[in-house]
Amino acid sequence: EYVIINGDFINRSDAKIDMEDRGYQFGDGVYEVIRVYNGKMFTAKEHLERLMVSGKKIGMEISYSVQEIKDMLTELISKNQLTHGTIYMQVSRGIAPRNHAYPATDVAQTFVANTKSVDRPARNMEKGVNTILVEDIRWLLCDIKSLNLLGNIMAKQKAVDAGCFEAIQHRGDIVTEGSSSNVSIIKDGKVITHPADNLILNGITRQKVLEVCRNNNIPVEEREFSLEELKSADEIFISGTTVEVTPIIEIAGEKVGDGTPGAVSRQIQELFKKAIEEECGC
Numbered sequence: 074e075y076v077i078i079n080g081d082f083i084n085r086s087d088a089k090i091d092m093e094d095r096g097y098q099f100g101d102g103v104y105e106v107i108r109v110y111n112g113k114m115f116t117a118k119e120h121l122e123r124l125m126v127s128g129k130k131i132g133m134e135i136s137y138s139v140q141e142i143k144d145m146l147t148e149l150i151s152k153n154q155l156t157h158g159t160i161y162m163q164v165s166r167g168i169a170p171r172n173h174a175y176p177a178t179d180v181a182q183t184f185v186a187n188t189k190s191v192d193r194p195a196r197n198m199e200k201g202v203n204t205i206l207v208e209d210i211r212w213l214l215c216d217i218k219s220l221n222l223l224g225n226i227m228a229k230q231k232a233v234d235a236g237c238f239e240a241i242q243h244r245g246d247i248v249t250e251g252s253s254s255n256v257s258i259i260k261d262g263k264v265i266t267h268p269a270d271n272l273i274l275n276g277i278t279r280q281k282v283l284e285v286c287r288n289n290n291i292p293v294e295e296r297e298f299s300l301e302e303l304k305s306a307d308e309i310f311i312s313g314t315t316v317e318v319t320p321i322i323e324i325a326g327e328k329v330g331d332g333t334p335g336a337v338s339r340q341i342q343e344l345f346k347k348a349i350e351e352e353c354g355c
C-alpha cells in the first residue's frame with residue numbers, strides 16, 4: 074500500500090510525520106477527500122481548485138499546481154490499483170519549532186496523500202439513515218476545508234453515541250450542515266439548502282446536486298431554513314464525497330415524511346449516478 078509524502082511514493086508502514094509538523098501540532102493545514110470510481114477520480118478538478126482556495130484563505134499558497142497534484146494522485150491510484158474508493162490528501166504549513174506565528178515562508182509545506190478502498194454507500198442510499206440534532210458551535214470560517222475538525226468530530230461522536238449516522242447542526246433556529254456532509258430539504262418538490270457562505274463547507278457534491286437539479290428542472294433554492302422547516306420537510310438528504318446523496322428518514326427519533334426515502338431524493342440519486350457514469354464510465 075503506497076502513500077505520498079512530499080511527492081515521494083513510500084510504503085504506508087514507512088510513513089513518518091515530524092512531531093513539529095504544524096498540521097500535527099495546530100491542525101494548521103487544509104485537506105480534500107476525492108472519490109474514485111472505476112479507477113478514475115470524480116470531480117478532481119473541483120476538489121483541487123477548492124484546495125487552492127482553502128490554502129489561500131489561511132494565507133498558505135499551495136506549493137503544487139492542480140495538475141501536479143492530479144498527476145501524483147493518478148499515479149497513487151495506479152500504484153495501489155484502486156478501483157472504488159477515496160483519496161485523502163492534506164497540506165500543512167510544514168515543520169518548524171512550535172510557535173503560533175507562521176514560520177518563515179521558505180519552510181516547505183508537508184503534502185500527504187493516501188487511498189482507501191471503499192464501495193459506494195448503497196445500503197444507506199437505498200434505506201436512508203437516522204440523525205440527531207446538534208448545536209453548531211464551530212468557528213465562523215466553516216467554508217475553509219481545514220484540518221481543524223474538533224467541532225465536527227465531536228458532533229459526529231454525539232450521533233454515534235446516539236446510535237445515529239450523522240449529526241445535523243444548527244445555529245439557533247437555522248440549520249447549517251452535517252458534521253461531514255451538507256444537508257438539503259425538499260418541500261413541495263423544491264430542494265432547499267443553506268447558501269454557500271462562511272457557515273458551511275461549499276460541498277462539491279452539493280454543487281453537483283444543484284447542477285443536476287437545475288439541468289433537469291427540479292426547482293432549487295439556496296437559502297437559510299429553520300429547524301421547523303427541517304422537521305416538516307417532505308424529504309431530507311445529506312450529500313458528500315463519501316455519503317454521495319443519502320436520504321435522512323429520521324431526525325431525533327421523529328420520522329421524516331413516511332419514514333422512507335422520497336421520490337425527489339430518488340430522482341436526484343439517479344441524476345447523480347448518471348453524472349458519475351459520464352465522468353468515470355461506470
Ligand SMILES: Cc1ncc(COP(=O)(O)O)c(CN[C@@H]2CONC2=O)c1O
Pocket residue numbers: 106225250251252253254255273274275276277278279312313314315
Ligand atoms: C463539514 C462538511 N460539510 C460538507 C461536506 C461535503 O463536502 P463534499 O461534497 O465536497 O465532500 C464535508 C465533506 N467532508 C469530507 C468528505 O468525506 N469525508 C470528509 O471529511 C464536510 O466535512
